[in-house]
Amino acid sequence: xxxxxxxxxxxxxxxxxxxxxxxxxxxxxxxxxxxxxxxxxxxxxxxxxxxxxxxxxxxxxxxxxxxxxxxxxxxxxxxxxxxxxxxxxxxxxxxxxxxxxxxxxxxxxxxxxxxxxxxxxxxxxxxxxxxxxxxxxxxxxxxxxxxxxxxxxxxxxxxxxxxxxxxxxxxxxxxxxxxxxxxxxxxxxxxxxxxxxxxxxxxxxxxxxxxxxxxxxxxxxxxxxxxxxxxxxxxxxxxxxxxxxxxxxxxxxxxxxxxxxxxxxxxx
Amino acid sequence: xxxxxxxxxxxxxxxxxxxxxxxxxxxxxxxxxxxxxxxxxxxxxxxxxxxxxxxxxxxxxxxxxxxxxxxxxxxxxxxxxxxxxxxxxxxxxxxxxxxxxxxxxxxxxxxxxxxxxxxxxxxxxxxxxxxxxxxxxxxxxxxxxxxxxxxxxxxxxxxxxxxxxxxxxxxxxxxxxxxxxxxxxxxxxxxxxxxxxxxxxxxxxxxxxxxxxxxxxxxxxxxxxxxxxxxxxxxxxxxxxxxxxxxxxxxxxxxxxxxxxxxxxxxx
Numbered sequence: 064x065x066x067x068x069x070x071x072x073x074x075x076x077x078x079x080x081x082x083x084x085x086x087x088x089x090x091x092x093x094x095x096x097x098x099x100x101x102x103x104x105x106x107x108x109x110x111x112x113x114x115x116x117x118x119x120x121x122x123x124x125x126x127x128x129x130x131x132x133x134x135x136x137x138x139x140x141x142x143x144x145x146x147x148x149x150x151x152x153x154x155x156x157x158x159x160x161x162x163x164x165x166x167x168x169x170x171x172x173x174x175x176x177x178x179x180x181x182x183x184x185x186x187x188x189x190x191x192x193x194x195x196x197x198x199x200x201x202x203x204x205x206x207x208x209x210x211x212x213x214x215x216x217x218x219x220x221x222x223x224x225x226x227x228x229x230x231x232x233x234x235x236x237x238x239x240x241x242x243x244x245x246x247x248x249x250x251x252x253x254x255x256x257x258x259x260x261x262x263x264x265x266x267x268x269x270x271x272x273x274x275x276x277x278x279x280x281x282x283x284x285x286x287x288x289x290x291x292x293x294x295x296x297x298x299x300x301x302x303x304x305x306x307x308x309x310x311x312x313x314x315x316x317x318x319x320x321x322x323x324x325x326x327x328x329x330x331x
Numbered sequence: 332x333x334x335x336x337x338x339x340x341x342x343x344x345x346x347x348x349x350x351x352x353x354x355x356x357x358x359x360x361x362x363x364x365x366x367x368x369x370x371x372x373x374x375x376x377x378x379x380x381x382x383x384x385x386x387x388x389x390x391x392x393x394x395x396x397x398x399x400x401x402x403x404x405x406x407x408x409x410x411x412x413x414x415x416x417x418x419x420x421x422x423x424x425x426x427x428x429x430x431x432x433x434x435x436x437x438x439x440x441x442x443x444x445x446x447x448x449x450x451x452x453x454x455x456x457x458x459x460x461x462x463x464x465x466x467x468x469x470x471x472x473x474x475x476x477x478x479x480x481x482x483x484x485x486x487x488x489x490x491x492x493x494x495x496x497x498x499x500x501x502x503x504x505x506x507x508x509x510x511x512x513x514x515x516x517x518x519x520x521x522x523x524x525x526x527x528x529x530x531x532x533x534x535x536x537x538x539x540x541x542x543x544x545x546x547x548x549x550x551x552x553x554x555x556x557x558x559x560x561x562x563x564x565x566x567x568x569x570x571x572x573x574x575x576x577x578x579x580x581x582x583x584x585x586x587x588x589x590x591x592x593x594x595x596x597x598x599x
Contacts, residue, residue: 065412066473067431069466073446138343145581147347150354153577155530157547158566161554162353165360165563170368172356178369186368262437269439271533276554286441290537293445308442315438322437323430 074312080305096302105292106307108282114314116198116274116284117267120205125260127206128213129252132221133244139218152211156204160276163204167192193277200277201284205270209263216259217252224251258325265318269311285311354570360563373560380564391549395568398545401464402528408468409524410517413475418509420480421488429480435473441533443470451538458540466538467531471524478520479513487512515583522576529572 079085083093100106131138138144166172174189183189193200221227226248233243271286278284283291285307292304360366361380363373384391420428435443447466448457456462490508499507510517532547539545546569553562 066416066435066469066476069447069450069469070431070434070443072450073443076449077446135339135343137339141343143343143347147343147350149577149581150350150574153526153570153573155547155569155573157530157532157550157554158570161550161562161566162357164554165356165559166353172371175369175371179371265437269437269442271439271441272551276551286439286533289442289445290533293448304445308446311439311442316434319430319433319437323426323433 074309074316077305077308077312081302081309083302096306100303100306103303105282105288106303106310109285109288109307110310112198112282113268113285116201116205117264119202120209120267121260121264123202123206124209124213124263125253125256128210128217129249131214132217133248133252136221136226139221144218148211148214151207152215154208156208156270157272157276159208160204160273163200163207163277164193167200167203169193194279196279198274198278201274204273204277205267208273209266213256213259213263217256220252220255224248224255226252258322261318261322261325265315265322268315357563357566357570360560361567364560366559380560383561384564384568389549390544391546391565391568394544394546394549397460397543398529398547399572401460401467401545402525404464405467405471405528406521406525408464409471409475410520412468412472413520414479414513414517416472416476417479417483420476421483429477432473432476432480435470436477439533440466440470440531441537444534444537448537457538458542460539460543462538463535463543463545466534467528470534471527474527475520475524478523479516482516484512518583519580522580526573526576530569 076085081096083091083096164171168174169186169189169191171189174183174186177183177189178185191199192203229247229251230240230243233247234240238247269286270284271290274284274287278287282288289304289307289311292300292307295301360373362378363376364379365374367374383389387393416428416432419425420432444466451457451462451466454462456465487509490512491504494504494508530547531545532551535543535545535548536551539548541548546565550562550565550569553565
């Protein structure tokens with residue numbers, strides 16, 4: 064009840080508000096807000112940006128963590144590996160975003176080091192990595208935040224699928240170590256971890272603090288734009304916030320069903 | 332070949348040292364004031380961010396205590412409710428129950444918070460600590476429900492049946508079967524939910540509406556004001572409990588693995 068009722072309220076409220084069912088300035092049921100949201104710049108751009116960033120972050124996190132676990136299987140036995148991943152996992156996303164600012168900002172540490180190396184002459188010569196057009200800062204900060212989660216999961220998965228035995232068996236059947244790793248272990252791990260990959264995608268899609276601190280004013284990611292539209296002085300734009308929220312709910316709920324199905328299939 | 336194996340052996344310590352250096356840099360920045368380009372260190376080492384913190388000029392200490400209080404209450408509520416919700420989901424094998432529990436777990440707290448804001452106004456809890464606790468508890472309860480339902484061991488069910496068969500009532504089942512078996516999970520869950528609440532910014536900023544000033548609210552204000560030294564100090568204050576919590580969890584994991592191996596070695 065503590066979870067179901069507020070969730071029902073949130074989803075229902077967003078959907079009804081977006082079609083004019085409620086709201087101080089509502090003039091009755093209408094699809095006008097949806098039409099103007101689809102025709103407008105902000106909402107569709109935000110949709111594309113959020114999905115794009117989530118897809119890129121998920122790809123980076125998956126590739127890097129699969130690469131680390133498959134190329135360095137001996138790290139799983141080292142305490143320093145777990146300490147490193149644990150430290151990164153314990154770091155709040157807001158702190159990660161702040162660290163990206165002080166390291167990769169135009170006046171940040173790397174820019175200062177390049178200045179001393181005489182590669183740049185002023186902060187403006189440093190390439191724009193935060194508040195930038197391509198959201199590089201957001202992608203870096205989110206990838207760092209989700210990487211330890213994936214590393215922990217894949218390290219456990221290595222044991223669960225008995226990857227060492229798979230490697231040994233493949234080599235016995237004539238594969239080289241490289242073929243065994245990339246043609247046997249990699250597809251097996253990828254298939255088994257697809258539900259967690261989807262989870263990372265969902266977490267990235269709904270992130271707030273990182274795009275708020277490192278993103279541009281326009282376009283903005285889902286959470287930031289919903290919050291901005293909902294708190295604007297122009298109350299006539301408020302239904303647009305709930306159009307966006309309804310789209311976000313629909314995408315997340317659909318992907319969650321897929322996630323639970325995949326999980327269930329592995330359990331069976 | 333030798334070079335490659337040497338590279339492999341030093342890569343992990345190198346990455347570990349790099350990450351530690353990044354965190355250490357935060358400490359260095361927090362010890363002074365000013366950070367003008369191109370200096371690598373603060374302009375003056377006068378410990379002013381920490382003096383500000385201890386003198387409580389910006390209400391940082393009160394904010395830290397407030398955040399601590401909120402996180403303790405949220406963790407207590409969510410662990411209690413999540414435990415019983417997970418148990419009933421396991422008993423009924425309800426897929427819908429699990430689906431609903433997963434919803435807030437994977438969705439953006441900010442988007443849901445925006446949709447719930449109207450409800451909190453109607454209930455008269457918007458802009459209050461109670462409203463923040465109630466909303467955070469919803470998300471934390473969803474997490475604990477998912478956590479306990481995923482990690483519930485069938486052994487606990489068998490203990491429960493044993494106590495019931497021997498004439499134990501409801502309280503005896505909880506005291507003698509359930510709680511002793513999942514003691515470790517409960518501790519991990521309390522730490523996780525307390526950390527979730529401690530590090531939350533989205534819900535505090537939306538439901539709190541600026542009236543509930545938590546540590547994360549201060550951190551965001553400092554970053555936006557470009558007050559690097561103060562932001563570094565707030566980041567460290569935020570990081571410290573998260574790191575301690577993570578160390579505690581790793582310690583618990585090591586202890587449980589040690590106990591398991593001892594039990595296995597005793598078996599014939």
